[in-house]
Amino acid sequence: MIKFQGVHKEYDNGFVALKDIDLTIEQGEFVAVIGLSGAGKSTLIRCINRMHDISSGSLMVDDVDVSKLRGKEIRNLRRRIGMIFQSFNLVSRISSLKNVLVSFVPEMPFWRKIFGLYTKEQKIKALEALDRMNILDKAFIRVDQLSGGQQQRVALARTLAQKPSIILADEPVASLDPVTATQVMKDFQKINEELNMTIIINIHHVDLALEYATRVVGIRSGEIVYDGPSSEVTKEILEHIYNGKLEEELSAN
Structure with a gap:
């Protein structure tokens, strides 16, 4: 379980990214x-695995206060939390299999x-x-010879190999074409x-969020303005989340 209680995040430049977040x-x-971009979405998920520190409040992951972890404790936390990035973070000159094997390096003897x-x-x-992600046939192919969707599946396989209980994904389909983005969302599902x-x-893809996620958290200017089932999200709710800029957001995607 992940529990935010009164979480506040302010950067060194004074920008307040999260304001009194309560979320379970x-x-x-x-x-x-x-x-919207800059609303605090990335900051929210990156606080969970301590990529960002919170300024105040409490953030618990499985009854552990994340903000109090140090050194090896943080590394152990991150072993239980997989992270998927928009850029995939793969080593392009080696095979898919070797990229997945990288997930075991932290626990290996020197x-x-x-x-x-x-x-x-x-x-x-x-x-x-790799087999679970239906990409076993690409195990010995260099990553730079794969399509964007295949590379994202390798990244997902690498995360699955470490057997996390949580996966955080930061804009994982932003650089993919619509068909591939849909397939990757099906993979997450x-x-x-x-x-x-x-x-x-x-x-950012509102349609994919509503179709594949079961719950939606809407953030506006660092505050949660909607938290509920994706099936209950209306256009009015979306307009509220996007502060009247919904059409602008949809056209950008």
């Missing part, structure tokens, strides 16, 4: 965070890291993750349903 997300939910020696069990887990994994996705 249960295990197994699929949550889409929507709102000598194995130096020589890149992975165990048979790790290789099997990596291949299983499949992971959520089959593995009961919590998915929290920051997304």
Whole structure:
């Protein structure tokens, strides 16, 4: 479970990104965070795995106060929380399989890291993750020879291989064409349903958010202005979230 209580985030330049956020997300939910650029969407999800520190309030992940973690404790937290980025964060000159195997590096003995020696069990887990994403046939293909959608699936497989309980996704379909973006959202939905994994996705594509996520959190100027089932989101609610700039947002996507 993830629980924000009175969370406030102010950057060093004085910009207030989050204002007194109260939010509880249960295990197994699929949550889409929507709102205008600069509304605080990325900041919200990046606080969960301590990519950003909160300024005040309390942020709990499975009854652990994230803000109080230090050093190795933060690294252990991040092992349980997968992170998917818009840019995929893959090593383009190596194969899909080797990119997935990278997920095991933090837990490997130093000598194995130096020589890149992975165990048979790790290789099997990596291949299983690629298979789950229907991309096993690309295991030995260099990532720079894959399409954008295939690269995002490799990134998802790498995250699945570390067996997290939570996946955070920061604009994972922003650089993809509409057909590929839809397929990637279906992949997230499949992971959520089959593995009961919590998915929290920051997304600009309103239509995809409403179709695939079960819950929508709308943020405007650092405040939550809507939190409820995606099925209950109306055009009026969207206009409120987007501060009257809904059509502008839709045309941009």
